[in-house]
Amino acid sequence: MGCGKLPNAWSDAADMNAPVNCADYAIVVLPRFAWFRQGKVAVNSASASITMTPLGMAARTVALTSSNPSIKINNSAVSGSVPHLTFGLGKGAVGMQESSASAAAAAAAPTVASIRKVITAARTKEYNSYKSYGNLSDVKEAVQAATMWNYIYHPAEYGPILPVSRQWNFVKYAVNLDWGYVIFDWDNIFASYMTSLDSKAIAYSNFIQVIRSKTAKGFVPNYSAGGTKSIDRTEPPIGAKVMLEMYSKYKDLWLVDLLFDDLMAWNDWFVEERMFGPLGIVSLGSDTISGYKDAAAGVMQGARYESGLDNSPMYDGEFFKTNLKVDGAYSIGQMQMYDVGFASMFVQEAESLATLAGILGRTADVTKMKARAAQQRALIQKNLWDDKGGIYTNKFWNGTFYRRISPTSFYSMLAGAATDDQATQMVNNWLHSPEHFCIAKDGDFKGNKDTCYWGLPSIEASDPAFPPLGYWRGYVWGPMAQLTYWSLANKNYAKNEAVNSGRKALTKQVKNTYGSLLRIP
Numbered sequence: 001m002g003c004g005k006l007p008n009a010w011s012d013a014a015d016m017n018a019p020v021n022c023a024d025y026a027i028v029v030l031p032r033f034a035w036f037r038q039g040k041v042a043v044n045s046a047s048a049s050i051t052m053t054p055l056g057m058a059a060r061t062v063a064l065t066s067s068n069p070s071i072k073i074n075n076s077a078v079s080g081s082v083p084h085l086t087f088g089l090g091k092g093a094v095g096m097q098e099s100s101a102s103a104a105a106a107a108a109a110p111t112v113a114s115i116r117k118v119i120t121a122a123r124t125k126e127y128n129s130y131k132s133y134g135n136l137s138d139v140k141e142a143v144q145a146a147t148m149w150n151y152i153y154h155p156a157e158y159g160p161i162l163p164v165s166r167q168w169n170f171v172k173y174a175v176n177l178d179w180g181y182v183i184f185d186w187d188n189i190f191a192s193y194m195t196s197l198d199s200k201a202i203a204y205s206n207f208i209q210v211i212r213s214k215t216a217k218g219f220v221p222n223y224s225a226g227g228t229k230s231i232d233r234t235e236p237p238i239g240a241k242v243m244l245e246m247y248s249k250y251k252d253l254w255l256v257d258l259l260f261d262d263l264m265a266w267n268d269w270f271v272e273e274r275m276f277g278p279l280g281i282v283s284l285g286s287d288t289i290s291g292y293k294d295a296a297a298g299v300m301q302g303a304r305y306e307s308g309l310d311n312s313p314m315y316d317g318e319f320f321k322t323n324l325k326v327d328g329a330y331s332i333g334q335m336q337m338y339d340v341g342f343a344s345m346f347v348q349e350a351e352s353l354a355t356l357a358g359i360l361g362r363t364a365d366v367t368k369m370k371a372r373a374a375q376q377r378a379l380i381q382k383n384l385w386d387d388k389g390g391i392y393t394n395k396f397w398n399g400t401f402y403r404r405i406s407p408t409s410f411y412s413m414l415a416g417a418a419t420d421d422q423a424t425q426m427v428n429n430w431l432h433s434p435e436h437f438c439i440a441k442d443g444d445f446k447g448n449k450d451t452c453y454w455g456l457p458s459i460e461a462s463d464p465a466f467p468p469l470g471y472w473r474g475y476v477w478g479p480m481a482q483l484t485y486w487s488l489a490n491k492n493y494a495k496n497e498a499v500n501s502g503r504k505a506l507t508k509q510v511k512n513t514y515g516s517l518l519r520i521p
Helices: 103-108 112-148 185-195 200-211 239-250 253-273 300-307 340-360 363-383 407-414 420-431 478-488 497-518
Strands: 026-029 039-044 049-054 060-066 071-073 085-088 094-099 223-225 320-327 330-335
Touching (some): 112 497, 185 478, 200 253, 253 363, 300 330, 407 420, 478 497
Antiparallel strands (some): 026 085, 039 049, 071 085
16 A cells, blocks of 8 residues: 555545545454364564464464564454554555464565565466467456456355355355355356366366256256255256366366266256246246245246346246146246247257267267257247247247347357358348347447447347346346357358358457457546
8 A cells, every 4th residue: 555645436526635644544454264263363473473273274374564564462443352463554565475484484584575576476477378368368357357356265165166246145144244155057157167268277166066056956056055045946058068168178077077967967857847838848937846935936037037137128028837847845837938048058058968978988878968959959940930030039838929039049059950041141130230239240330329339239229128228138248248159159050151250240349349348447
């Protein structure tokens, strides 16, 4: 912390240029063990260090230093009798670094200069690592910052996790903020995919926690936190796809072997409990369970949550059917609508499982998953193409289309359901249209209105719900950009000029979107 003028964010406008006397401020270090762990803490004011000895573990010492510190112990300014150190800020910078507790290493105690040297070297190494990403280095930095900001450890999980936000907490009766967290199914899986760019240990740990949070029914829940989880609904299935992407990069067979059966169980659950519409296409749902308290369970909102697109205009209205299958205190409910995106992701998941089964040498599962994918793909292709709109469209169980179009319509290519002609129509007439999804043909925003300048909104720009924006009602969302990219990158369309051009334009425009946001002062 420097002295002179108070940083703008800390001051009222009238005091913005007021001088600051740093001698009026101090850093107080109060050591404690997180999550109520037991141990001993010793404060040494002479050496300005704190030694912590967790029960059953080796001691660790943190040494504090300043260019000219004012050190006090048990300062009366801090209430209670907790051991602590107080560093006045009037005479220089303050640093803290883990140090050896041994007497032999005392001479090598850290200084402000040595700490600055360590930080500078680490920062240089980190920024140099971005160079391999070329003109995407700023995007890599932003993605890494976003995911690692939420990187936490929690005693209820087996390893570190990457929750969507450190603010969200679904732990019931958490005794303090240390215990609060929540894992959201597809948010966390996407976090593993992003982090796997160059930190597979973190990506794997997070991924394992998500998949292993599965319920007794076999599906990965919408949310999980400290033993609490949604037992009425899941979220979009992308686990096998992401695991295949990570395996393709690192070739770690052990991870595939560890989680394959869990991912298969999740896919089997969709077949058993999400195909009750007359056509047998996977549909969104939420179940009623006796004794389970969740306001969204067993109603339309629970099914909206299962989509991962909680308030999308595609799900405006009430078209939910309960008691499709009753088994004692357990009753299945579903939207009475076939969802292009959800069904297409299920197909992609089955295809990914078939590939992973082949890697493991499980030939029977290869056959099973390929047949499952083919069956759903054929149903999507036969029933969900809308000639009037020229795009794959959600359809009610009664056979009428619900023409609220989002990027999920492009996921029909993820499933390989779209023909070449259909794919061309969707790219040319919808993806590139400034009235719909606003991806300029050269990825340069040309022809876009201010209201749809960035492109790929979460509902098409001509939808009545689009202008007000808000959550999944117009904002640009990373998951949709990724899934649309995967759709356009499906090898089935490798020779389709429109699809290839659309993929390149999408990539360029999304990159420039985030690049522009990174440069906003």
